Amino acid sequence: MSVEVVTPGIHATALVDPKAELDTSVSVGPYTVIGPHVRIGAGTRIGAHCVIEGHTTIGQNNRIFQFNSLGAIPQDKKYAGEPCELVIGDGNTIREFCTFNIGSPGDAGVTRVGNDNWIMAYVHLAHDCQVGNHTIFANNAQLAGHVQVGDWVILGGFTVVHQFVRLGAHSMTAMCSLLFADLPPFVMCQGQPAEARSMNFEGLRRRGFSPDRIAAVKAMHKALYREDLTLEQARTQIVALVEKHPEAQPDVDMMTAFLAQTSPQRGIVR
Incomplete structure (x- = not known):
């Protein structure tokens, strides 16, 4: 039995506002609703029963599975209809039942997802979250507002992240971890609350790190977690690692910059 379509790639039952900007190569599944302020780039495929609304921009070659809600207003009682945004980059996979909210006027006003992220089912990104590139979020990972996630981060299933927490690049959480503090780059954690492992x-x-760079990361772990140092003392010791491991200069710079931005009230996962 043939199925009627409105335009190539858009199912006849989809409701796409005439003001929405979709590349001609975008495909839209049955019963999906797309609002007037939505822009979607070339090659992106959207499954059935999705709602994409608000000031939402989606890049190229994303695969958005069925039953997603993208661009809804933030779960913030202070929100009063401001034109905040959700921006999603290129090459992302977003599995079923995810909810990504737009930003809020109390921050930059943008919730942002980078490129080549693999986001599994039931993931929630609250307002003003900033997600980098090449991350993996397992099923039911939940981010409160204003969370920052660096590149290559992996969140285990049912990870819950408190608002304003930062996760450094290449860090990783185990299943059911609960984060109240910043998770530095490279660190693996587990627990409720999470502890560094x-x-x-x-x-x-x-990812192709050389033995010398990995040796420097091991030394960072020792300074942060094995020598009973204050955060400032550990940072000073990490800065000095480039003398022995010059190849690790970018890694040292990333770690020290992350630690410098950690507030004394929140601290890091210990």
């Missing part, structure tokens, strides 16, 4: 050495090897 190790560094993500296997992930770094898979």
Whole structure:
């Protein structure tokens, strides 16, 4: 039996506002609703029964599965209809039943997702979250407002992240972790509340880190977690690592910059 379509790639039952801007190569599944302020780039595929609304921009070659809600207003009682945004980059996979809200006027006003992220079912991104590139969010990972997630981060299933928490690049959480504090780059954590367990050495090897860079990351772990140092003392010791591990200069710079921005009230996962 043939199925009627309105235009190539858009199912006859989809409701796409005439003001929405969709590339001609975008496909839209049955019963999906797309609002007037939505823009979607080339090659993106959207499944059935999705609602994409608000000032939402979606880049190229994303795969958005069925039953997603993208661009709804934030779960913030202070929100009063301001034109805040959701911006999603290129090459992302977003599985079923995810909810990504737009930003809020109390921050930059933008919730942002980068490129090549693999986001599994039932993930929630609250207002003003900033997600980098190449991340993996397992099922039911939940981010409160204003959370910042660096590149290559992996969140285990049912991870819950408190508002304003930062997760550094290459960090990783185990299943059911609960984060109230910042998670530094490279650190693997587990628990409720989360505690540091190790560094993500296997992930770094898979991403082509040299033995010298991995040795520097091991030394960072020792300074942060094995020598009973204050955060400032550990940061000073990490800065000095480039003398022995010059190849690790970018990694040292990333770690020290992250630690410098950690507030004394929130601290880091210990």
